[in-house]
Amino acid sequence: xxxxxxxxxxxxxxxxxxxxxxxxxxxxxxxxxxxxxxxxxxxxxxxxxxxxxxxxxxxxxxxxxxxxxxxxxxxxxxxxxxxxxxxxxxxxxxxxxxxxxxxxxxxxxxxxxxxxxxxxxxxxxxxxxxxxxxxxxxxxxxxxxxxxxxxxxxxxxxxxxxxxxxxxxxxxxxxxxxxxxxxxxxxxxxxxxxxxxxxxxxxxxxxxxxxxxxxxxxxxxxxxxxxxxxxxxxxxxxxxxxxxxxxxxxxxxxxxxxxxxxxxxxxxxxxxxxxxxxxxxxxxxxxxxxxxxxxxxxxxxxxxxxxxxxxxxxxxxxxxxxxxxxxxxxxxxxxxxxxxxxxxxxxxxxxxxxxxxxxxxxxxxxxxxxxxxxxxxxxxxxxxxxxxxxxxxxxxxxxxxxxxxxxxxxxxxxxxxxxxxxxxxxxxxxxxxxxxxxxxxxxxxxxxxxxxxxxxxxxxxxxxxxx
Amino acid sequence: xxxxxxxxxxxxxxxxxxxxxxxxxxxxxxxxxxxxxxxxxxxxxxxxxxxxxxxxxxxxxxxxxxxxxxxxxxxxxxxxxxxxxxxxxxxxxxxxxxxxxxxxxxxxxxxxxxxxxxxxxxxxxxxxxxxxxxxxxxxxxxxxxxxxxxxxxxxxxxxxxxxxxxxxxxxxxxxxxxxxxxxxxxxxxxxx
Numbered sequence: 218x219x220x221x222x223x224x225x226x227x228x229x230x231x232x233x234x235x236x237x238x239x240x241x242x243x244x245x246x247x248x249x250x251x252x253x254x255x256x257x258x259x260x261x262x263x264x265x266x267x268x269x270x271x272x273x274x275x276x277x278x279x280x281x282x283x284x285x286x287x288x289x290x291x292x293x294x295x296x297x298x299x300x301x302x303x304x305x306x307x308x309x310x311x312x313x314x315x316x317x318x319x320x321x322x323x324x325x326x327x328x329x330x331x332x333x334x335x336x337x338x339x340x341x342x343x344x345x346x347x348x349x350x351x352x353x354x355x356x357x358x359x360x361x362x363x364x365x366x367x368x369x370x371x372x373x374x375x376x377x378x379x380x381x382x383x384x385x386x387x388x389x390x391x392x393x394x395x396x397x398x399x400x401x402x403x404x405x406x407x408x409x410x411x412x413x414x415x416x417x418x419x420x421x422x423x424x425x426x427x428x429x430x431x432x433x434x435x436x437x438x439x440x441x442x443x444x445x446x447x448x449x450x451x452x453x454x455x456x457x458x459x460x461x462x463x464x465x466x467x468x469x470x471x472x473x474x475x476x477x478x479x480x481x482x483x484x485x486x487x488x489x490x491x492x493x494x495x496x497x498x499x500x501x502x503x504x505x506x507x508x509x510x511x512x513x514x515x516x517x518x519x520x521x522x523x524x525x526x527x528x529x530x531x532x533x534x535x536x537x538x539x540x541x542x543x544x545x546x547x548x549x550x551x552x553x554x555x556x557x558x559x560x561x562x563x564x565x566x567x568x569x570x571x572x573x574x575x576x577x578x579x580x581x582x583x584x585x586x587x588x589x590x591x592x593x594x595x596x597x598x599x600x601x602x603x604x605x606x607x608x609x610x611x612x613x614x615x616x617x618x619x620x621x622x623x624x625x626x627x628x629x630x631x632x633x634x635x636x637x638x639x640x641x642x643x644x645x646x647x648x649x650x651x652x653x654x655x656x657x658x659x660x661x662x663x664x665x666x667x668x669x670x671x672x673x674x675x676x677x678x679x680x681x682x683x684x
Numbered sequence: 685x686x687x688x689x690x691x692x693x694x695x696x697x698x699x700x701x702x703x704x705x706x707x708x709x710x711x712x713x714x715x716x717x718x719x720x721x722x723x724x725x726x727x728x729x730x731x732x733x734x735x736x737x738x739x740x741x742x743x744x745x746x747x748x749x750x751x752x753x754x755x756x757x758x759x760x761x762x763x764x765x766x767x768x769x770x771x772x773x774x775x776x777x778x779x780x781x782x783x784x785x786x787x788x789x790x791x792x793x794x795x796x797x798x799x800x801x802x803x804x805x806x807x808x809x810x811x812x813x814x815x816x817x818x819x820x821x822x823x824x825x826x827x828x829x830x831x832x833x834x835x836x837x838x839x840x841x842x843x844x845x846x847x848x849x850x851x852x853x854x855x856x857x858x859x860x861x862x863x864x865x866x867x868x869x870x871x872x873x874x875x876x
Contacts, residue, residue, distance in 0.1 A: 234785060234867045235800045236778035243807045258818040261811060265841055268765055269758050274736060277729065277764070288710055296706035338708050342700055494740075501736045521713045524726075528718055531725045535768025536778055542765065590779040 220554035223248045227547075237593045238540045241547035248550055260546050267545025268538050271497060272378055277534040278500030279369045282481070283325025284526045285507035287334040290517020291478050295320050296338070298475035300419060301429035303403075308410030309418035310343045311356050315402045318360035320475075322367035322395065323482025324503070326374075327533070329628075332361040332636045337643050346418055351654035352409065354644045358636050359402055359658035362625040365591070367395035368486055369503070372591050372621045374496065375541060379548075379599040382613045384496040385489045389683060390614050390676040392486070394622065394669045401661035432476050439464060439480065440487045465514070477510055490683045537592050544596030551600055561604050571609045575619065575670050578602060582620055586627020590635065594624050618669055618676040626662050629655050721847050725768040732760035755829045759837045766844030773808075774851040776866045785867050797865040801856040808849040815842035 226247060230240035246260045286292075296317050303312040321335055336357045343353035365372045368388035377384040409415070419425075439460070446456050468477055485503050488494045494502060511518030551557050568574055585594050598620065606616045628636040634655075641651040669675055701707040718726075739753035772778040785793055815838055823835025859865040866872050 230803070231781050232784050233796050233800055233803075234780050234782050235803055236772075236780045238778060239804055239807050242811075243803065246807070246810070258814045258821065261814045261818050261838075261841070262822075265762055265838065268762055271754055271758060274732075274757055274761055277732070277761070278736070293706040293708055300706065338706070342706065345700060497736065498740050498743075501733070501740055504733070505737065519713075521715060522710060524715060524718075525713045527726055527729060528722055531722070531729050531764060531768045532771050532775075532777060534729075535725070535765045536772045538761075538765040539769045539772065540779060588781055588783055593779050 220556060223550065223554055224556060236539075237589070238543035241540075241596075242543040245546045245550045248554070263546040263549060264542045267542040270378060272374065272384060272495075273538065273541070275369075275374050275384070275495075275497040275500040276371060276538060277530055278497070278504050279326045279371060279374070280533050281526065281530040282369075282500065282503035282507050283321075283327065284529050285504065285511055285518070286321065286324040286478060286481070288511060288518055288522055288526070290511065290515050291507075292335060292338060294475040294478055294515075296342075298429055298432065298479070301425045301474075302433070304419040305417045305421035305426065306407075306410075307417055308406045308415045310339075310346055310348060311352070311406035311409070312403055313418075314339045314343070314353075314356045315360045315363075315399055315406065318363050319367060319395065319399050320479055320482075322363040322365075323485075324369075324478070324507075325364055326369045326371035327364055329361075329635055329639060331364040332357065332639045333643070336361060336640055340640075340644050350644050350646060351650065354640050354646060354651055354654045355656075355658045356402070356406060358629050358640050358655045359405075359662060360399075361636050362622075362629065362662060363395055363398060365621055365625055366391045366398065366618075368392065368482070369496075369500065370621070371537070372595060372624065373617065375537075375592050375595050376599060376617045376621065378541075379544075379596060380603050380613050380617060382617060386614050386680040387617050388486065388496070389490060389680040390618050391621075392679055393675050394618055394665065397668060397675060398662070398665045401665055402658075405658065405661045428474075432473055432479075435467075435473070435476050436479050436483055440483055443487075444491075468514075477514065481506055540593050540596060544593075548596070548600040557601050557604060560601050561608070564605055565608065569609065571611055572671070574605065574609055575611070578616075579619065579623060579666065579670060582623035583627055583630070586624040587630050587634065589624075589627075591621070591624040591628070594627075595620065612673060612677055614680060615673045615676050619666075622666055622669055626659065626666065629659065629662070719771075719774070721767055721770040721774070721851075725764050725771065728760055728764040728767060732757055732764060735760060752829050755827060759827070762837055763840040763844075766841045767847065770844060770847035770851050773804075773848045773855065776855065780867075782867050782870070790868075793868045794863075797859065797867045800867065801852075801859055801865070805849060805852045805856060808845055808852050811845040812842055812849060815845055 223244060227240060227244035230244055231237060233240075235243070242260060242264060246257065249255050249257050249260055296313065299313045299316040299320065300309075303309065303316050306312050317335065317339065318331060321331055325331060339357050340350070340353045343356075344350060364370070368391050370388065370391060373387040373391065374384055376382070377387050443453075443457065443460060446460075447453055464477075464480075467473070481503055484506070485499045488502065489496060489499050508518075508523075512523070564574065564577070568577070582594070582598065585598060589597070602616075602620075603613065606613055628634045630637070637651055637655060638648065640646075640655075641648050644651065646654065735753050735757045739750060739757070742748055742750050742753075769778075784796070788796065819835050819838045819842065823833060823838060825834050826832065827834055855865075862872070864872065
């Protein structure tokens with residue numbers, strides 16, 4: 218069996234609708250059996266070793282932290298915070314939608330979870346306020362793409378593993394592009410509000426907005442105090458617990474709305490950039506934080522809810538990592554059949570200009586993103602594209618951002634975008650109308666894509682400051 | 685649209701309560717939908733969670749991290765994934781490309797979908813046999829930190845593949861009886 222038969226078999230299996238993991242492992246198995254060079258049980262050995270990695274342990278716990286934060290008690294707090302902060306602007310709930318997604322993106326790492334969980338609430342609230350379903354669906358879909366860009370992020374963990382890049386650097390690299398995207402989306406909301414003459418959804422009061430700003434100051438100030446103390450050589454072993462205790466006491470005394478939940482990403486990113494903990498430990502710390510908030514502090518999380526959250530987490534984890542497992546045998550086969558080498562030669566014969574390659578890669582990834590779920594796409598694309606990326610001297614961290622952003626846009630895009638279908642079901646709109654609703658929102662997203670692709674500093678400036 | 689002049693209270697229904705704040709409640713939870721593999725994966729998952737937390741705790745509170753935790757945690761993740769993958773098979777939740785089912789004619793859809801059912805069972809069933817062979821080859825080797833045979837992990841993987849095969853057979857039977865699969869008609873209730 219030749220190398221091209223292997224590729225055809227794989228593509229045929231994928232097209233038949235068999236699970237992607239089985240298409241990858243199955244095609245590899247048939248190739249191994251047909252060539253007979255290697256014993257066939259090596260396929261299983263590779264599939265098990267493929268997920269035998271410490272960094273991958275971050276995956277279930279980032280998923281779980283996001284699921285825990287998605288329970289009603291905490292979502293309400295975050296939305297009310299966003300409402301107080303930007304709800305008084307024209308087209309208020311549109312802005313609330315974007316800001317709410319930014320905050321949730323700091324806790325969860327997937328776009329589908331954001332769209333399915335929060336999207337339902339966001340769309341309902343906007344419909345109640347008289348916004349058209351189309352506008353509500355569009356802004357919800359667009360802001361759901363922030364989930365995996367703003368850390369923590371599941372696709373970054375997978376990309377980091379396959380591309381051999383620091384997950385911490387990828388997380389840091391996602392912050393500024395996430396901010397740029399959120400800013401462009403808010404501009405779009407503002408444009409619609411002006412065009413349609415929309416008013417504010419809640420009246421502006423200094424008391425409410427001032428309070429939200431004060432909470433924001435606490436969230437930003439707390440890690441600054443910790444950092445300052447460590448610079449002054451205070452014994453952190455005692456200082457951190459005392460500072461946390463003071464934080465919880467002031468939460469009770471001042472009745473903060475959302476300080477503690479919003480603190481999650483701040484502590485997580487802070488801890489990871491200063492090297493206090495690894496991505497895996499950060500993920501478990503985020504879970505412990507969420508459990509303390511849900512079970513003990515706010516008491517909004519029931520034991521039954523905890524079981525459901527665990528089950529959801531296990532389901533997502535195993536479907537994602539089953540693909541990663543199969544991809545490790547498949548990636549090996551791609552190298553063994555010299556497929557990656559051939560593609561690299563072919564592309565480099567066509568162009569050796571980084572900007573031209575990025576343009577082509579963007580087109581390819583947007584296309585693939587329309588058909589394939591992000592994890593599956595990353596596991597297939599990274600082994601193929603990364604050798605070229607390194608050859609052309611493009612920073613793999615920067616390329617990781619470009620890749621994930623492309624795949625996220627693919628989620629919104631016809632014909633196969635998963636977010637598109639989830640939101641169509643949530644909003645009870647036809648797929649055609651949902652597509653039309655999302656279409657205008659591709660404008661800010663594609664502008665961000667161009668900016669992120671051709672201005673590497675947007676993604677690379679922050680990691681270079683810290684790492 | 686809520687105009688600038690419109691009183692705020694008038695538009696606050698459902699999701700936003702009378703005070704103009706978000707007040708959503710969680711939906712009731714039904715635990716009876718979970719089956720054997722769900723609970724088995726649940727046990728592996730929580731043992732994993734406690735192992736990592738223990739490592740975290742020993743490293744920060746006791747300044748001395750237990751060396752066995754990292755290895756055990758990795759193996760527990762493998763067990764969770766391979767047992768949990770059976771849930772995905774049962775619920776038809778594994779990531780797949782169903783694009784062509786939007787353009788295929790009905791007859792071809794039936795053929796392709798039947799092919800998927802059979803190929804899935806064949807692959808998963810063969811994987812059970814392969815894992816069994818693998819256990820015969822390397823099952824007695826010790827783990828790296830702890831002196832247990834690595835075969836324990838592979839035995840769980842084999843059991844996971846067996847569960848997946850069993851669930852794939854169930855899905856195949858359901859699809860055969862209905863004459864239709866989730867691939868052909870995504871509206872079918874797949875979470876059987």
